[in-house]
Amino acid sequence: MTVLILLFLPLVAALAVLLFKNETAKHAALLFSVIELGLAVFFITKFVPNASTQFAVDYPWIPKLGIYFTAGIDGISMVMVLLNTLLVPIIILASYNHNHKNANAFYALILFMQSAMLVVFTALDGFLFYVSWEAALLPIYFICALWGGENRIKITIKFFIYTFAGSLFMLLGIIYLHLQTPARTYDIQDFYGLTLSLKQQSWVFWAFFLAFAIKMPVFPFHTWQPDTYTEAPTAGTMLLSGIMLKMGVYGAIRWMIPVVPLGFDHWQYVVITLAVIGIVYASLIAFNQKDGKRLIAYSSIAHVGLIAAGVFAWTMSGVQGAMIQMLNHGINVVGMFFIMDIISRRLKTRDLNEMGGIAKVAPQFAIAFLIIVLGTVALPLTNGFIGEFLLLNSMYEYNIWLAASAGLTIILGAVYMLRMYKKVMQGETNALTLLFTDITGTEKLVLGIICVLIVFLGVFPNIVMHLSDASVKELVQSVNDKILRAGKY
Structure with a gap:
């Protein structure tokens, strides 16, 4: 075929x-x-x-x-x-x-x-x-x-x-x-x-x-x-x-x-630095967002910045980490935007300051939301962990200071994502959130699929990683050999 x-x-x-x-x-x-x-x-x-x-x-x-x-x-x-x-x-x-x-x-x-x-x-x-x-x-x-x-x-x-x-x-x-x-x-x-x-x-x-x-x-x-x-x-x-x-x-x-391996090698530090700046910048901007959809958008910039930095580090762990993390980020970010879509359809607002206490009236929604948040912040045994671990490892191999800066995406991401969850789901209900209804039908099916994928790929990441392992190894080695040969002449 x-x-x-x-x-x-x-x-x-x-x-x-x-x-x-x-x-x-x-x-x-x-x-x-x-x-x-x-x-x-x-x-x-x-x-x-x-x-x-x-x-x-x-x-x-x-x-x-x-x-x-x-x-x-x-x-x-x-x-x-x-x-x-x-x-x-x-x-x-x-x-x-x-x-x-x-x-x-x-x-x-x-x-x-x-x-x-x-x-x-x-x-x-x-x-x-x-x-x-x-x-x-x-x-x-x-x-x-x-x-x-x-x-x-x-x-x-x-x-x-x-x-x-x-x-x-x-x-x-x-x-x-x-x-x-x-x-x-x-x-x-x-x-x-x-x-x-x-x-x-x-x-x-x-x-x-x-x-x-x-x-x-x-x-x-x-x-x-x-x-x-x-x-x-x-x-x-x-x-x-x-x-x-x-x-x-x-x-x-x-x-x-x-x-263009030599062109890449010449400008590698510049593009990695741009990616790391994007990680820190987007994370800091996300802190100040009241609109839930914009917060997730800036979070996405930070996470993809880490993927880009790992790729540009051009190690086996970096490129392989990027491959698994592209899949995992796709699952997580779709889940997060769907969560915000459910909230905005029910409440007619995306302002996080107007929310609170939803977990008390929608427990199934609260559980699904929490699982997706934990996958997004790369909790071990969720799908986001292995990719971010490999990406940070590649950054550490390249430059410890850039790796430390890139690692802020995990710390800052955990803070603003969990803070968003607290604002939306915990505390007391108000006049707006009191009538919030729990997930049903296709909402439950979509969130169920996403949550299962987050846990399954977190426990068994090799199911995906073995697909790309040989191709990544050959490509990384080929580029590194070209750069090495050029350096000898």
């Missing part, structure tokens, strides 16, 4: 969902997303966890220009495929309590976006990677612009300009690399085999870094994120935070660092 079925089933599903209306469209989208998850599980069962690329396809697209539809799955891609296919049905199910106008278009855009992101995570041709990167931007733009909050147009345009501008720099880098290949191709292996000077690699490094840093986002390219997360509909926020920002981390691992 080829990867084409996995990539284009959501696209076909998106077209089919457009034929349905309202409730039927919602159920059809969920059904197709569950089928896609089942298909991904099938690929995982057939996947051999070594460093090879499997289920590959290679078809001429525009052969005169050296462009081919080349895609495949190795261990790194497999974790990202799992992230994508696992979260999309959860996100669709989490939106069941919203009555979206033109629901068929809303769910079709989600499925279209899923297809584009899957191509991003499996593309082995630079041009295909860029096209799918941009294709993933279009549906989230319309989701935010059509179903977002009051300031959605202004905020969405800012988001689009930021991400599109960054992508243009990446396109210039891809075209430049294409022109340097002897056969004038966009094939990733040809890019890996290029021998460029430090100056050339530095220019290409920054062209790619701008695109990936904006998408993650890394300080100081983060300013679009809190506003966009706040104004986007809940499903849009989940797609952005749970999956789409991981495109930037993945791009750095797959396309930036291995292609």
